[in-house]
Amino acid sequence: MTITAQPANLFSSIHDLVRMAFPGYELGEGRTDREEGHIDLALVEIDGRLAADGAICLDGKTTTASQFYELSQNSSLKYWARVFIYRLICRHLGQNFNPYGILTGVRPLKIVHRWLDEGWDPQVIKRNLKEQYLLTDSKADLLVETARNNHPFLLSRQAARKQLSLYIGIPFCPSRCHYCSFPGAVLKDYQQDMEPYINALLLEMNQVGDYLSAAGWQVQSIYLGGGTPTVLTDNHLQRIFEVLYHKYISPATEEITMEAGRPDTLSPGRMRKLRQAGVTRICINPQTMNDDTLRRVGRRHSADLVIAAVAWARTAGIKHINMDLIAGLPGEEGKQIEKSVLQVLQLHPDNITVHTLAVKRGSLLAATGGKAHNPDVTAVVEEGVGICDRLIRLAGYHPYYLYRQKYMRAGLENTGYTKPGCACRFNIQMMEERQTIVGLGGGASSKFVNPSDWTLTVLHNPKDPGSYIKAVERLSARKVDKLRALN
Numbered sequence: 001m002t003i004t005a006q007p008a009n010l011f012s013s014i015h016d017l018v019r020m021a022f023p024g025y026e027l028g029e030g031r032t033d034r035e036e037g038h039i040d041l042a043l044v045e046i047d048g049r050l051a052a053d054g055a056i057c058l059d060g061k062t063t064t065a066s067q068f069y070e071l072s073q074n075s076s077l078k079y080w081a082r083v084f085i086y087r088l089i090c091r092h093l094g095q096n097f098n099p100y101g102i103l104t105g106v107r108p109l110k111i112v113h114r115w116l117d118e119g120w121d122p123q124v125i126k127r128n129l130k131e132q133y134l135l136t137d138s139k140a141d142l143l144v145e146t147a148r149n150n151h152p153f154l155l156s157r158q159a160a161r162k163q164l165s166l167y168i169g170i171p172f173c174p175s176r177c178h179y180c181s182f183p184g185a186v187l188k189d190y191q192q193d194m195e196p197y198i199n200a201l202l203l204e205m206n207q208v209g210d211y212l213s214a215a216g217w218q219v220q221s222i223y224l225g226g227g228t229p230t231v232l233t234d235n236h237l238q239r240i241f242e243v244l245y246h247k248y249i250s251p252a253t254e255e256i257t258m259e260a261g262r263p264d265t266l267s268p269g270r271m272r273k274l275r276q277a278g279v280t281r282i283c284i285n286p287q288t289m290n291d292d293t294l295r296r297v298g299r300r301h302s303a304d305l306v307i308a309a310v311a312w313a314r315t316a317g318i319k320h321i322n323m324d325l326i327a328g329l330p331g332e333e334g335k336q337i338e339k340s341v342l343q344v345l346q347l348h349p350d351n352i353t354v355h356t357l358a359v360k361r362g363s364l365l366a367a368t369g370g371k372a373h374n375p376d377v378t379a380v381v382e383e384g385v386g387i388c389d390r391l392i393r394l395a396g397y398h399p400y401y402l403y404r405q406k407y408m409r410a411g412l413e414n415t416g417y418t419k420p421g422c423a424c425r426f427n428i429q430m431m432e433e434r435q436t437i438v439g440l441g442g443g444a445s446s447k448f449v450n451p452s453d454w455t456l457t458v459l460h461n462p463k464d465p466g467s468y469i470k471a472v473e474r475l476s477a478r479k480v481d482k483l484r485a486l487n
Contacts, residue, residue, distance in 0.1 A: 001025040001058065005081075006042040013078040014041065014085045016104040021089045021097040022058075023359075023407055043081055045071065052084040056092045063092035086134060095378075098411040101134025106403050107431060108413075112147035113154065122148065146399040146415070153425060154434045160451040161486075164212075165221040165429050166248055168201070168240065169441035170229035171465055174262060177287075178298045179329070179357060185465055187231055197465050198236050200472040201441050202243060207476040208438060208483075209247030215487055218252035220435070221426040227443070229258060230265040234273055241277045249278070255425055261285035261324070263309040264301040271309075271316035281350075281424060284309050285324035289340040293329050303343065310347045320350040320422055327384035328357030328377070328409045337384035338391070345395045350422035352397060354388040356381060356412040358405040381410040392417045401427045436486065438479060442468040448482045457482060 001022060005011045011029050018039060019027055031038060037058030044051045050069040055062060065088050069080045082102040090096050100108060111133075115125045122144050129140040155163060172187040172194065173180075187193060212219070222244065232240075249256070258279045260266055263286070274282065286306040288294060294301065306323075313321055323344050327337055344352060397417035401424075404413050416427055429435040430447075433456055439446040443463040449456045459482065461475055462468045468475070 001036055002028045002031055002038045004029075004031055004038065004040050006044075007077070010041060010043065010077070010081045013081050017082060017086055017089065017098070017102065019406075020104060020411060021093065039085075041081065041085060043077055043084075050077070050080055052080065054084060054088050056088060058092070061092070063088060065091065083134065096136070099136040099139045100404070100411060100413075101129075101136075101139075103133050103135065104404075106405065107433065108143055108404065109147045109150075109402055109432065112143050113151060113432060113434075116147060116151050142399065142402070142413075142415070146402045149398055149400045150423065150428045150432065153423065153428045154432055155429075155451075157451040160435055160449060162216070163218045163220045163252065164436040164438055165426055166219050166223070167426075167430075167437055167439040167441075167444050168205075168222070168224045168229070169439065169444035169461070170224065170226040170232060171442035171463060171468075172197075172226065172231055173228045174231055174265060175298060175300055178296075179326075179359065190231075190233070193465070194232070194236065196469055197442065198232075198239065200469040202239060204440050204472050204476040205240070205243045206247070207473075208440060208479050209243060211480045211483060212438075213247055215483065217483070218250055219248045220252060221255045221257070221424075221429065222248065222253065223257045223259070223426040223430075225259040226261075228260075228262045228265055230260045230262065230270065234270075237273065237277065245278075255280045255320075257281040257283065257322075257424065257426055259283045260309070262299075262301065263305045266309045266312065268312045268315065271312040271318065275316040275318050279318060281320040281322060282313050282318050283322040283324065284313065284349075285322075286340070286344065287324060287326045287355075288329055288332065288336070289343040290332065290336050293332055293336065296330055307343075307347065310349070320424070321347075322351040322353065322424065323347070323349040324353045324355060325388060326355045326357050327388060327412075328381040332384070333380050334383045334387055338387050341388050341391050345391065351416060351418045351424055352388075352392055353414060353416040354385060354392070355414045356385060356408045356410065358408045378410045381412065385410070385412055389415070396420075401431050403431050436483075438483070446479055446482070448486055450486065 003011055003018060015027060025036065039056050041054040048071060050071050052067045052069065055064040067084055086102050112125055126140045126144050129135045129143060172185050174187060176186055185193060256279050258274055260282050263284060284306060286303065287299065289303040291302050310321060325340055325344060397419055399415050400418045401416040402413050430437055433447060433449060434454060436449045437447045439461060442461060442465045444461045446459045447456050459478060462471060
């Protein structure tokens, strides 16, 4: 599909909305002789007003529209282009393809937090979300509710100058799930693959930790993610935690979370080791409690193993348990999703995160046609997310963090729910970007937040383990430079 925009710079302004509406198409700029479809957009200023004209020609159907808009100091050409093209696409498809209106970013809550900081009334915020950004009533309600729930956890400017959080990435998995696009390594030869990686990680941890200790930074939360960090041996986990306790953990550290997304990497002994190491929160992620689906998407565990893993964690004394579910997995409809959420609720986790399946480039699911636009799939996903929300709320949980991703089905979101008093601090700080996050290891991202205006600088470590190992000294030095600049 091609897009012709006038002025030409509007292509980048509307590209993400078009991609969201037509995920099965490659998008190009300008017309070609051979094309599956095209979109035309032209905006012209005439006597202080903006004239918009556009057309969508696709699958033998043509939809056109023209509209005048009043220009003001609070609107821009880019804004009205997005409003116009969003409404044109909705008309062409015969449905609302994005319940978040013209918002396509990962962190829609940041807008709400900005208004809450300024003292806006929640009802005014909801109205603004609907009128300015074209959100549906239900999504405006969800954003305001979630933001109000996690706003008290955001740091003040003064606290953000002293406290940060830490992410440690282990980019290895025992196998690759079909919906996963993360380019981390499938672990084949542990000694050959992991030993050099751990040596590089410990080097980075030591160098960055030396600066944090010297500069007086306090670590509020620690998250070990991946990949699947529970593929590590006890010896390697011990070496990591020795550095953590020596250079990062202090009385200011409120939580230590271990991602254990693959129950097939767990055991009663491993749970005891994690508790002894100081892990206070563990993420046991079934994604679904239907064994047929687990096999279909390449997961090497059963629902029974998930149940056993939760029992092992409780017996070991790990304080908090988080569990993830995915709505939109191949072959699942409302009754299968309802079964999964009811079984998870019977395990009484402290947090439940409901993900909407995002079929990303590079995943096996995308390669087999999982990105194609399908109204029936959209309806199933919407139903599944609605079932999860209703049942989880009835069980006494409330939404406390939310984010979106590219290629999410039905244009929905990932929502984390928590029991009262059990919110994961790291999830909030990572999503709301009001605290510096230092990311160490392959695939880890660091976010250096300036509390004066909440702007941030992002650094990414290479996702490929080999590339990370080669560059680790340069990477750690860059992080120290960025931290020094904040001070």
